[in-house]
Each structure stands twice: as structure tokens, then as C-alpha cells.
Amino acid sequence: MKPAIFEHERMSSIDDVVQALANADGEVRVLGGGQSIGPMMNLRLAQPDKVLDLSRVEGLDGISEAGDRLSIGARVTHARIEDGEVPGTTGAYMQFVASGISYRSVRNRGTIGGSVAHADPAADWPTALLALGGEVKVVGSGGEKSIPLDGFQVGPFTTGLGWDEVLIGFDLPALGPNTKWGYYKVNRKPGEFADAIGAVIIGNEARAVCGATESAPFRVFDIEEKLSGGATELSVADAREILSGHDAGFDDYELQIHAVALSRAIGRAFA
Amino acid sequence: MSDLTININGEHVTANVEPRLSLADFIRDHQRLTGTHLGCEHGVCGACTVLMNGEPVRSCITFAVVADGTEITTIEGFDDDEPMAQLRQAFHENHALQCGYCTPGMLVAARDIVTRLPDADEDRVRLELAGNLCRCTGYVGIVKAILSVLEQRCS
Numbered sequence: 001m002k003p004a005i006f007e008h009e010r011m012s013s014i015d016d017v018v019q020a021l022a023n024a025d026g027e028v029r030v031l032g033g034g035q036s037i038g039p040m041m042n043l044r045l046a047q048p049d050k051v052l053d054l055s056r057v058e059g060l061d062g063i064s065e066a067g068d069r070l071s072i073g074a075r076v077t078h079a080r081i082e083d084g085e086v087p088g089t090t091g092a093y094m095q096f097v098a099s100g101i102s103y104r105s106v107r108n109r110g111t112i113g114g115s116v117a118h119a120d121p122a123a124d125w126p127t128a129l130l131a132l133g134g135e136v137k138v139v140g141s142g143g144e145k146s147i148p149l150d151g152f153q154v155g156p157f158t159t160g161l162g163w164d165e166v167l168i169g170f171d172l173p174a175l176g177p178n179t180k181w182g183y184y185k186v187n188r189k190p191g192e193f194a195d196a197i198g199a200v201i202i203g204n205e206a207r208a209v210c211g212a213t214e215s216a217p218f219r220v221f222d223i224e225e226k227l228s229g230g231a232t233e234l235s236v237a238d239a240r241e242i243l244s245g246h247d248a249g250f251d252d253y254e255l256q257i258h259a260v261a262l263s264r265a266i267g268r269a270f271a
Numbered sequence: 272m273s274d275l276t277i278n279i280n281g282e283h284v285t286a287n288v289e290p291r292l293s294l295a296d297f298i299r300d301h302q303r304l305t306g307t308h309l310g311c312e313h314g315v316c317g318a319c320t321v322l323m324n325g326e327p328v329r330s331c332i333t334f335a336v337v338a339d340g341t342e343i344t345t346i347e348g349f350d351d352d353e354p355m356a357q358l359r360q361a362f363h364e365n366h367a368l369q370c371g372y373c374t375p376g377m378l379v380a381a382r383d384i385v386t387r388l389p390d391a392d393e394d395r396v397r398l399e400l401a402g403n404l405c406r407c408t409g410y411v412g413i414v415k416a417i418l419s420v421l422e423q424r425c426s
Contacts, residue, residue, distance in 0.1 A: 002293075006290055006291060010336075031337070034334065034337060038334070039314045039332050042293075042313050042332065043313055053337060104327060105317065105320050105327040106314055106402065108323075108328055190398055
């Protein structure tokens with residue numbers, strides 16, 4: 001339960017990180033709060049040669065609203081989101097999600113950027129943010145750019161981040177006050193990684209996401225169409241029927257819990 | 272090896288450590304503060320919970336080098352802390368421990384509950400305790416102890 005030997009470099013700026021990534025020799029990992037990579041290194045599932053520590057890099061902690069957009073820095077912790085620092089309806093949705101992530105002592109360190117970059121299929125933010133839509137902000141050798149959250153995660157622990165790029169934050173929609181949202185996580189004990197997640201947001205558009213799959217979370221367009229058409233509920237049987245049309249590799253039990261998660265998320269949105 | 276300066280329980284400590292050393296092992300093996308316990312070593316059981324800059328964190332999944340420049344409070348550092356004094360007494364009165372292995376982490380988590388969530392009811396206390404595993408008590412005594420301190424602090 002001790003990590004393999006690695007080199008630790010304290011970064012002082014994003015430019016530092018980009019340069020270190022560009023000059024990387026061997027496996028290099030960026031360390032945010034370390035609450036996912038830390039356990040994986042203790043279990044030796046991850047054995048990076050070098051760790052680039054973001055804890056001294058400035059400019060990653062901001063939360064700000066401009067018009068109908070919200071900007072959230074990569075190093076914002078789950079605890080800050082749980083405590084209501086993100087404003088408005090988007091904030092209420094994110095507060096609900098954050099409060100169900102692991103435990104307070106982990107939420108005090110774990111970051112939203114780290115969670116999305118790490119891309120554990122069972123983690124909350126990759127699914128929750130895909131339902132929200134918006135963009136991931138990254139910096140690499142080629143400068144700064146935005147990548148849509150739609151399609152950002154491509155598989156388990158695999159994202160659209162290039163090998164020389166670092167995630168610096170998110171550009172998210174500020175949801176209107178009448179937007180409905182519902183989030184349902186299937187797990188046996190509070191704070192555990194999810195066995196299944198259903199996330200729905202019904203505002204200007206309807207988005208429904210099936211998460212905690214074997215791979216990346218995915219949008220369920222047939223459900224979105226029903227919600228856009230005015231549906232305010234979806235039976236588990238109907239959700240099952242729709243999900244069985246997706247090539248998600250679910251066995252019978254997995255199909256059931258993912259259907260339940262989506263059905264209950266919609267139930268919560270219209271409760 | 273990396274240089275490290277930490278304030279542990281009010282004491283200024285400098286050291287040169289391997290990057291892979293966890294904060295928990297630094298506290299126990301290098302500082303000989305063995306009140307912090309290690310259970311699962313991957314952030315699930317809560318036994319290793321300490322305060323970093325006043326907030327509870329898992330010392331088993333926090334590298335010592337990352338704690339550079341921070342203030343750490345371990346279970347040995349709460350002698351003059353009012354909520355912790357109340358919790359110690361309440362744990363004693365409510366039989367909130369048996370073997371005591373989870374207790375240091377349980378007390379640090381409990382202190383966070385009574386200071387951060389003054390209005391917590393039993394359901395909330397149980398929810399907040401989900402990250403600290405106890406294999407002896409069935410949590411009944413622990414929950415009672417925390418609720419009694421919440422009540423004390425309210426009045």
C-alpha cells in the first residue's frame with residue numbers, strides 16, 4: 001500500500017506545467033488534489049515516473065459568472081461547490097452532485113478538474129458535467145483552447161486531453177431559474193463510487209446522461225427527445241427499453257440499475 | 272528527496288523526505304506521533320483523518336511533500352480545543368469506542384461535524400460519518416456522543 005518511487009516537481013505556473021509536459025520523459029501525471037491518483041498510486045495501479053504538483057499554481061481557484069456563462073477553475077474543490085460557492089441553478093445542481101462525492105475529508109482536497117481529467121467512469125463529475133454541457137478549458141504547447149464536454153471523455157480514464165495539455169477549468173452554462181434538474185446515483189453506501197448514475201437537465205434544451213458505465217458516460221437522445229416533448233416521467237421499463245438499444249455492454253443487472261437511475265433522476269427533476 | 276516544512280500541532284518541523292512518503296507515514300514514522308492510525312491506506316476507512324489548515328483530510332492519500340507549508344493538527348494536538356474536549360468526554364460517556372482503532376479519525380471527523388454543521392440531526396450525523404469505519408460499536412454510541420455535543424454547543 002505504498003506508491004512506487006516517483007519524482008515530485010512543484011509547479012509555479014501553468015507555463016511550467018506545459019513545458020514539463022512537453023519535455024516529459026516517461027509517464028508524467030498532473031497532481032491536483034490527489035484524491036483519485038493518490039489511492040491508485042498507493043495500490044500501484046498507477047506508477048508515474050514524475051508527478052507535476054499544481055498546488056502552488058495561481059489562477060486555478062476561481063468561480064465567476066458572466067452573463068449566461070459560468071467559469072470554474074480546475075482546482076475548485078468538491079467541498080467549495082458543496083458549500084454553495086457556485087451561484088444560481090447551476091450551483092444548486094452542482095452542490096447536490098458535490099455533496100454525494102466521497103466524504104468531506106476527501107471533498108476538502110479533491111478537485112473538479114482533477115476528477116474530469118482523471119476520467120474514472122464511476123466518478124460523478126464526468127457524468128454530471130456532460131449533462132450540463134459546456135466546455136473544458138485546456139492549455140498546451142499550442143496555447144489555450146476549449147474542448148466541448150460532449151465527447152471529451154472517450155473511454156475509461158481516457159479523455160481528449162493531449163499528452164502535452166493540462167486542464168485549467170470549465171466554461172459552463174448558467175442555467176435559468178426555471179430549469180429542472182435531477183441526479184440519481186446508485187451505490188450501496190453514501191460516498192461510494194457509483195454503480196450507475198442518471199443525470200437529466202431540462203432547460204432550453206433537454207439533456208439526459210447515462211453514467212458510471214464500463215466506459216465513458218453517454219447522452220441518451222431518445223430520452224432527451226421525450227423530455228423535450230414534454231414528458232415529466234419515464235418508467236423503468238421504458239428506460240430499460242431505450243437503454244437496451246445502446247451498445248453499452250450492460251448485462252441484465254447493469255441495464256436495470258442504469259434504467260432505475262435515469263427513471264429516478266427524471267422523477268427528482270419533476271418532484 | 273524533497274525539502275518540507277510543516278507546522279505539526281504548533282511545532283515547526285523541517286525534513287527531507289522521499290516524494291512517495293504519505294503524510295500519514297511522515298506523522299507516524301518520522302514524527303513519532305502514533306495517534307494517527309492507518310487502516311485501508313486508500314482513503315476509504317477514515318482512520319488517518321487529520322486537520323490540514325483546519326479542515327479534515329485523509330493523511331494516507333496526501334503526500335507529505337504536498338503538505339509543505341501547511342498546518343497539520345493530529346489527535347495529539349487538541350489539548351486546548353473546546354469542541355474536542357467535549358467530544359472526548361461524550362465518547363467516554365456514550366461508550367463510543369471499543370478497540371479504539373478508528374477513534375482518532377472518528378474524533379477529527381466528529382469535530383468537523385459539530386463545528387461545521389451545528390444543526391445536524393441524527394440522519395445527517397450518520398451521513399457525515401459514512402467516511403469513517405468502525406468495526407466494533409455499530410456506530411450507535413458514536414452517533415449518540417456527537418448528538419450530545421451538538422446539543423451542548425447549541426445551549
